[in-house]
Amino acid sequence: MVTGEYGSGKTLLCNYLPTRFPADKYQFVYLGNPFLPASEIVYTLVSLLSRKGGSIEKLPLGKAELVQLFVEIIKRNMQIGKHTVILFDEAHLVEDIKVFEELRVLLNSIDTKLPLTIILLGQTELREKIALLGQFKSRITYHYHIKNLEKNEVGEYIKHRLLVAGHKDGEIFCKFAVEEIYNLTLGLPRLINNLCDVCLMLGMEKSVDKIHKEIVEDAKQEVLL
Numbered sequence: 074m075v076t077g078e079y080g081s082g083k084t085l086l087c088n089y090l091p092t093r094f095p096a097d098k099y100q101f102v103y104l105g106n107p108f109l110p111a112s113e114i115v116y117t118l119v120s121l122l123s124r125k126g127g128s129i130e131k132l133p134l135g136k137a138e139l140v141q142l143f144v145e146i147i148k149r150n151m152q153i154g155k156h157t158v159i160l161f162d163e164a165h166l167v168e169d170i171k172v173f174e175e176l177r178v179l180l181n182s183i184d185t186k187l188p189l190t191i192i193l194l195g196q197t198e199l200r201e202k203i204a205l206l207g208q209f210k211s212r213i214t215y216h217y218h219i220k221n222l223e224k225n226e227v228g229e230y231i232k233h234r235l236l237v238a239g240h241k242d243g244e245i246f247c248k249f250a251v252e253e254i255y256n257l258t259l260g261l262p263r264l265i266n267n268l269c270d271v272c273l274m275l276g277m278e279k280s281v282d283k284i285h286k287e288i289v290e291d292a293k294q295e296v297l298l
């Protein structure tokens with residue numbers, strides 16, 4: 074389970090993970106709709122796992138048959154050397170607690186030796202929901218909370234993004250500007266990105282080479298913080 078404040082990078086992590094593992098060794102599926110009713114969770118997962126070149130295998134409608142097919146898919150992946158990973162994003166928004174019960178039933182249907190990982194991602198209130206589900210909570214092996222960036226990390230984060238964007242050295246924001254950005258955003262990556270975007274636009278309008286604290290103060294008026 075991975076938790077973090079809004080804008081801390083959870084969905085970005087979902088998009089990034091599949092790029093870091095070889096496709097011939099891992100099958101990733103992304104479940105990004107937390108409002109699915111519990112009755113559709115198993116069908117949706119089997120549908121996602123059954124996609125072949127854009128097409129979908131004909132699926133049974135019965136619950137028992139779907140669970141059995143889910144198990145067979147996991148076994149088939151193991152036989153060809155693949156680890157199955159399910160990424161369940163925005164899980165804190167799940168309203169029907171039975172959704173988690175459906176996931177627990179699926180896990181109980183799988184031999185613990187089979188290579189299957191389910192990663193729940195959501196805001197901090199996800200921890201509170203899971204805490205109330207004793208049996209499901211006991212199936213969670215790891216919990217990682219994404220913290221906001223520390224004050225001394227914000228400058229390096231901004232520099233890295235500028236370098237990735239193609240800037241020659243990433244040195245555009247002065248020290249006091251970076252400190253003000255941290256004070257305004259408390260190190261939350263999405264807010265840092267939004268504020269820096271506005272700072273760069275204002276800097277371009279003013280034809281300056283460096284972003285100073287005064288520009289950050291002007292930019293905060295344009296960003297909802």
